[in-house]
Amino acid sequence: MPVVMREIVVLSGKGGTGKTTLTGAFATLGKDAVLADADVDAANLHLILRPEVVAEEPFFGLRLPVVDRERCTSCGVCTQLCRFEAIQDGELDETACEGCAVCFHACSAGAVTLREALTGCVYEARTAFGPFVYAALGVGRENSGKLVARVKQRAREIAREQAKNLLVVDGPPGIGCPVIASVAGANLLLVVTEPTAAGWQDLERVLELARHFGVRAAVCVNKASLDEEIAGKIEHYCRQEGAAFLGRIPFAADVVKAVVAQSPVTERLAGPAAQAMRAVWERALDLV
Amino acid sequence: MIVAVVSGKGGTGKTTVAVNLALSLDREVQLLDCDVEEPNAHLLLRPEINTAEPVCLPVPVFQKERCTGCGRCIEVCAYNALVLLRDKVLILQELCHGCGGCLYFCPEEALVEGKKVLGTVERGRIGKIGFACGRLNVGEALAPPVIKALRRGADPALDTIVDCPPGASCPVVQSVRGVDFCLVVTEPTPFGRHDLEVVAEMLRMLKIPCGVIINRADLGDGGVRDFCKEQGIPVLAEIPFKKEIARSFAAGIPFIERFPGWQKKFQELWNAVEERVASSNARNCCA
Numbered sequence: 001m002p003v004v005m006r007e008i009v010v011l012s013g014k015g016g017t018g019k020t021t022l023t024g025a026f027a028t029l030g031k032d033a034v035l036a037d038a039d040v041d042a043a044n045l046h047l048i049l050r051p052e053v054v055a056e057e058p059f060f061g062l063r064l065p066v067v068d069r070e071r072c073t074s075c076g077v078c079t080q081l082c083r084f085e086a087i088q089d090g091e092l093d094e095t096a097c098e099g100c101a102v103c104f105h106a107c108s109a110g111a112v113t114l115r116e117a118l119t120g121c122v123y124e125a126r127t128a129f130g131p132f133v134y135a136a137l138g139v140g141r142e143n144s145g146k147l148v149a150r151v152k153q154r155a156r157e158i159a160r161e162q163a164k165n166l167l168v169v170d171g172p173p174g175i176g177c178p179v180i181a182s183v184a185g186a187n188l189l190l191v192v193t194e195p196t197a198a199g200w201q202d203l204e205r206v207l208e209l210a211r212h213f214g215v216r217a218a219v220c221v222n223k224a225s226l227d228e229e230i231a232g233k234i235e236h237y238c239r240q241e242g243a244a245f246l247g248r249i250p251f252a253a254d255v256v257k258a259v260v261a262q263s264p265v266t267e268r269l270a271g272p273a274a275q276a277m278r279a280v281w282e283r284a285l286d287l288v
Numbered sequence: 289m290i291v292a293v294v295s296g297k298g299g300t301g302k303t304t305v306a307v308n309l310a311l312s313l314d315r316e317v318q319l320l321d322c323d324v325e326e327p328n329a330h331l332l333l334r335p336e337i338n339t340a341e342p343v344c345l346p347v348p349v350f351q352k353e354r355c356t357g358c359g360r361c362i363e364v365c366a367y368n369a370l371v372l373l374r375d376k377v378l379i380l381q382e383l384c385h386g387c388g389g390c391l392y393f394c395p396e397e398a399l400v401e402g403k404k405v406l407g408t409v410e411r412g413r414i415g416k417i418g419f420a421c422g423r424l425n426v427g428e429a430l431a432p433p434v435i436k437a438l439r440r441g442a443d444p445a446l447d448t449i450v451d452c453p454p455g456a457s458c459p460v461v462q463s464v465r466g467v468d469f470c471l472v473v474t475e476p477t478p479f480g481r482h483d484l485e486v487v488a489e490m491l492r493m494l495k496i497p498c499g500v501i502i503n504r505a506d507l508g509d510g511g512v513r514d515f516c517k518e519q520g521i522p523v524l525a526e527i528p529f530k531k532e533i534a535r536s537f538a539a540g541i542p543f544i545e546r547f548p549g550w551q552k553k554f555q556e557l558w559n560a561v562e563e564r565v566a567s568s569n570a571r572n573c574c575a
Contacts, residue, residue: 013326015298015454020479041455042296042483063366083346083388095461095494100387101366137457139490144457145429173298173454174325177429196538198303198328205326205426212427226531227538253507259477260509 005159006288007167009038009186013202015173017194018222021255023170024048024264025277026284027129033166035127036155037134038148038182040120045170046134048264051125057154059135061119061146062099065092071111078103078112095140120147122154129264131158145181148172152182166288175209183209187288189217190246195230203234207243217243218287220280224248246283249276290448290467291561294491294498296483298454300473301503301527304537306451307332308544312554316416318446322463323453324407324422324434331540335419337412343422343437344403345386345430350377354398361390361399382429407434409441418446432462439465456483456490464491468565470498471524471557476508481515488519497568499561504529522564525557 010019010026020037023045027035037045065078067090078087086096087103090111104112119141125132133155137144152169159167169186172178183189189210193203203219210217219238224231231248238245252273258265266274293306303321307329310319321329330337348361348370355377362370362377369383370390381404391399407424422438424431431453439462442448452463464470472487474480484500491498500516505526516523527533536543544550 012298014328015295015326016300017298041457042298042486044297044479044482047478047482081388081392083386096465098385098387099366100385100389101364102387102389102392105364105389105393139456139486140458140461140493142458144455174323174431175426176325176424176431176459178457179325180427180429194299197331197540198326198537201328201331202326208426226534230538256477256507259479262478 005156005165005167007169007186008188008190008284008288009169009171009182010190010192011171011179011206012173012192013175013206014194014199017192017199019192020044020170021259021265022192022222022277023168025266025274026168026281028264028266029278029281030130030166030168032164033130033168034155034159034164035130035132036151036167036169038151038169038178039172040135040137040144040147040151040178041172043134043136048259048262049127049129049132050262051127051132053123053125055124057122058118059120059122059147059150060116062117062142063101063114064094064097064099064117065101065103065112066115067092068111068113071109073109075109077106077108081106098142122150124154124158130164131162133158145177148178148181149184152185175205179209183213183215186215188284189215190284191217191219192222193219193234194223195221195227195234200230200234200237207241216287218246218284219243220246221248223251225250244287246280247276249273249280289469289562289565290450292450292452292464292467292470293473294452294460294464294470294487295454295473296456296487297474297479300475300480302473303328303332303451304543305471305473305501306449308542308550309554309558310417310449311542312544312551313558314416316446318418318420318442318448319451320438320442320448321421321451322435322438323451324424324431324438325453327421327423329451330419330421332542333414333417333419335412335414335417337410340408340410342405343407343409343434345384345406345433346388346401347381347384347386347404348379348390348399349402350379351398351400352376354396356396358395361394364389364393385430386433406430409434409438411441418443431459435459435462456486460490461494464494464496467496469561470496471501471561472498473501473503474512475504476502476510476512478511480508481511484512484515488521497564499524499564501525501527503527524560525553
């Protein structure tokens with residue numbers, strides 16, 4: 001029988017609610033999972049999974065123009081047409097360029113050529129908890145969505161090769177380009193929120209995103225003991241919205257200590273926070 | 289002076305710093321919430337919103353009767369946003385970056401410019417703070433055009449605080465473009481340090497001076513301080529972890545209201561930034 005692969009993507013909307021800490025914990029609990037870090041802007045999961053990199057793949061996500069000064073006649077057409085204000089007097093501002101290549105097509109002197117720009121690197125690694133794929137986006141670069149798509153694609157290939165039936169993805173914050181790329185193909189969005197007005201509001205936007213793309217979402221409240229009242233309201237809100245509620249995880253200074261020790265929480269701790277993470281994970285697995 | 293509040297890692301306290309700093313100055317300033325995917329500053333500030341303008345991306349609209357099926361538009365589109373189906377060009381708007389290439393190169397003028405709404409920029413005020421925030425529509429991928437519209441509409445004559453999105457890719461670059469100084473808010477954990485390294489590199493590339501604020505300074509290790517020391521990046525403030533600070537953020541209350549002593553600290557922080565900007569300008573002037 002072919003293995004049916006399931007994909008859980010951990011999201012939050014608001015940053016810093018504990019996506020990576022929880023994904024790290026799930027990694028120790030997930031049976032037969034492939035792990036991936038789709039937060040390519042600020043990847044952190046590798047800091048607690050102690051990966052041993054087995055392969056590196058350069059990622060060319062963008063074609064950037066190169067201006068040949070000898071040929072440039074300073075006609076100014078490229079500057080006039082560039083809607084990203086990225087080219088002026090034959091000088092390219094790489095951080096503004098979105099790689100549209102309009103300057104290349106428009107230059108009648110043939111002074112503009114295109115080069116494939118290295119915008120990131122994809123790492124394939126072994127960990128004690130299963131195979132792991134992560135990436136580093138070149139600083140300030142465009143196209144993080146494309147790199148996220150590549151990370152997920154590679155992780156799926158590994159899952160197929162090794163007959164693993166679960167992919168667990170640590171997602172980026174927000175709701176924009178990299179998040180949309182990480183949501184594609186997911187069976188469940190596991191949304192980690194925190195009991196704050198901001199956490200709640202950002203959760204609402206993530207649930208709206210889940211509806212928009214027709215993906216099932218389930219919610220847990222991390223650091224719940226910092227404000228049980230708001231945590232309770234969020235739980236109530238989720239039930240109203242028809243999103244599965246997976247549980248509350250109490251705040252524990254020990255969790256920060258586990259991060260400092262660069263190891264997954266559930267590997268070191270058996271306290272209430274680790275237990276709650278385990279319960280959240282088991283409920284999430286029931287849903288997929 | 290324009291000061292941006294950034295952090296590689298999310299949830300380190302950017303909005304807390306930006307809002308409390310703006311309130312502490314107690315004079316006419318502007319606060320721009322550029323975290324358009326998840327704007328939160330209004331939850332703490334509760335400004336009165338006076339205007340809401342849509343932000344649009346210029347996208348092509350196909351006019352069948354003019355098209356000769358030459359395929360030039362498809363050839364020039366770097367995003368594969370145009371597809372030729374028999375005699376019809378299909379436009380995949382969600383892939384379009386609005387570069388205008390297809391419009392410009394179509395020899396038959398079979399493509400005209402239309403608009404697609406990406407989000408909204410809201411402007412308003414609370415007391416002495418001029419407030420603006422961008423909001424990306426759910427399901428839209430492109431945050432940078434919304435950020436650009438938000439920054440463009442700001443008053444250049446006023447001191448400005450920019451609350452940025454997390455990370456270090458294009459939305460952040462767009463948010464910090466042209467600012468005088470960046471305050472990098474981090475937490476003293478390996479995650480915080482790693483993401484600080486990424487942001488510091490981005491700011492070096494963009495040639496923007498920066499200083500660090502360590503939040504929840506007593507929870508974690510010494511990695512962030514070591515990194516700052518190695519790199520010669522000043523640590524301009526440390527905010528301790530206090531349940532009351534966490535709770536006031538949770539309830540949407542700026543913590544200087546509960547800890548008035550911090551108002552002076554934020555004023556001193558602003559002054560320290562001003563001095564650094566002045567001296568770095570002086571250096572650039574001489575060089």
